[in-house]
Amino acid sequence: MIRFEQVSKRYPDGTTAVDDLSFEVSEGELVTLVGPSGCGKTTTMMMVNRLIEPTSGRILVAGEDIAAVDPVRLRRRIGYVIQQVGLFPHRTILDNTATVPALIGWKRAKARARAAELLDLVGLDPKRYGPRYPDQLSGGQRQRVGVARALAADPPVLLMDEPFGAVDPVVREQLQEEFLRMQADVRKTVLLVTHDIEEAVRLGDRIAVYGQGRIEQFDTPGAVLGTPATPYVAEFVGADRGLKRLSVTEIEPEDLEQPPVARLDEAAGPAADRLRAEGARWAVVLDTRGDLHGWVGIEDLGAGGSVGDRARRMNAWVPVGAPLKQAFGVMLQHDAGWVAVLDGARFLGVLTPGKLHEALRRSVDADALGVSRGQVEFDSVADA
Ligand SMILES: Nc1ncnc2c1ncn2[C@@H]1O[C@H](COP(=O)(O)OP(=O)(O)OP(=O)(O)O)[C@@H](O)[C@H]1O
Numbered sequence: 001m002i003r004f005e006q007v008s009k010r011y012p013d014g015t016t017a018v019d020d021l022s023f024e025v026s027e028g029e030l031v032t033l034v035g036p037s038g039c040g041k042t043t044t045m046m047m048v049n050r051l052i053e054p055t056s057g058r059i060l061v062a063g064e065d066i067a068a069v070d071p072v073r074l075r076r077r078i079g080y081v082i083q084q085v086g087l088f089p090h091r092t093i094l095d096n097t098a099t100v101p102a103l104i105g106w107k108r109a110k111a112r113a114r115a116a117e118l119l120d121l122v123g124l125d126p127k128r129y130g131p132r133y134p135d136q137l138s139g140g141q142r143q144r145v146g147v148a149r150a151l152a153a154d155p156p157v158l159l160m161d162e163p164f165g166a167v168d169p170v171v172r173e174q175l176q177e178e179f180l181r182m183q184a185d186v187r188k189t190v191l192l193v194t195h196d197i198e199e200a201v202r203l204g205d206r207i208a209v210y211g212q213g214r215i216e217q218f219d220t221p222g223a224v225l226g227t228p229a230t231p232y233v234a235e236f237v238g239a240d241r242g243l244k245r246l247s248v249t250e251i252e253p254e255d256l257e258q259p260p261v262a263r264l265d266e267a268a269g270p271a272a273d274r275l276r277a278e279g280a281r282w283a284v285v286l287d288t289r290g291d292l293h294g295w296v297g298i299e300d301l302g303a304g305g306s307v308g309d310r311a312r313r314m315n316a317w318v319p320v321g322a323p324l325k326q327a328f329g330v331m332l333q334h335d336a337g338w339v340a341v342l343d344g345a346r347f348l349g350v351l352t353p354g355k356l357h358e359a360l361r362r363s364v365d366a367d368a369l370g371v372s373r374g375q376v377e378f379d380s381v382a383d384a
């Protein structure tokens with residue numbers, strides 16, 4: 001959808017902002033550009049909508065060399081969230097959001113209706129916030145308006161220059177989450193600039209790690225964290241990249257252990273005998289549908305009654321597909337040695353610290369080999 005072919009940008013004073021850049025962003029893909037200040041991220045982005053012209057090389061959008069496309073027409077197809085948001089201070093939030101539709105000649109009522117719809121989409125009540133002015137909004141709200149404005153003309157391509165840069169970490173995380181939810185819906189082709197590796201990893205389908213004017217590595221978050229291509233990338237992603245990897249590695253069914261199980265309606269005495277025979281000291285308790293109810297220790301199981309009378313509720317669970325980091329967090333929060341993994345309400349198995357470590361190791365190897373995690377052979381320390 002966006003293709004850079006040996007693109008360079010040199011300024012008259014001799015600065016090479018971007019040096020021989022080639023990469024491609026697929027349709028519906030979100031690529032993050034990450035790197036230190038001054039490495040050429042904004043320059044890269046502004047060449048896509050021709051706010052900056054390359055010195056050499058060419059850029060294609062949807063197969064078309066953009067040098068031959070009228071810049072105004074080009075920009076209709078490309079939403080742009082600029083660094084520092086850049087709302088017009090003397091226009092209301094609603095009119096700010098309607099800027100592009102108004103520019104391209106939509107009727108005022110239609111442009112405003114669309115703006116209201118988009119404010120709603122980014123979590124701002126248009127009735128409440130539409131009539132306000134930018135200085136009557138918090139930083140996070142202003143950034144939401146910036147995103148709404150960029151989406152207003154429903155462009156297939158979105159350029160976002162540090163869209164969540166100017167807010168505190170908590171609000172930032174919230175905005176990122178909202179944006180990911182929205183992106184899952186609208187599936188734009190997105191180039192997003194950030195200088196924050198955490199944000200790059202969290203949002204990107206793929207990441208371009210910039211050195212001075214050049215891409216040092218262009219790969220999935222898992223691969224960048226697991227197998228940095230150069231010492232520079234390793235340094236940039238940081239010594240805690242293993243920890244960061246937890247947030248991009250998903251729990252898969254094959255990561256799970258199958259613990260002893262008891263049924264809610266099972267008689268307590270026989271259940272205790274059965275579990276003892278299996279050498280178990282506790283069991284996960286499921287209802288008749290196979291949904292998680294809780295757990296029970298076999299000392300708690302007396303001779304009479306049912307397992308359900310003695311079972312305790314279990315709150316340490318995560319959905320399958322959640323990142324390992326979430327499972328780790330839940331383990332710590334509940335001070336538990338394992339967490340249940342559910343598909344909807346259905347119990348799939350448990351994740352233990354050993355299995356978590358194994359899943360992480362497996363995903364590093366899988367990324368290095370370019371295969372899926374299930375294809376990697378792995379002997380855990382516990383097995384050896
Ligand atoms: N008009 C200009 N003339 C000369 N050099 C320029 C000009 N505009 C930008 N540069 C230089 O080009 C390089 C890349 O700038 P760019 O704005 O792309 O960086 P960036 O990666 O977006 O940085 P930041 O994270 O600080 O926003 C910088 O060294 C900058 O000083």
Ligand SMILES: [Mg+2]
Nearest residue numbers: 041042043083
């Ligand atoms: Mg910049």
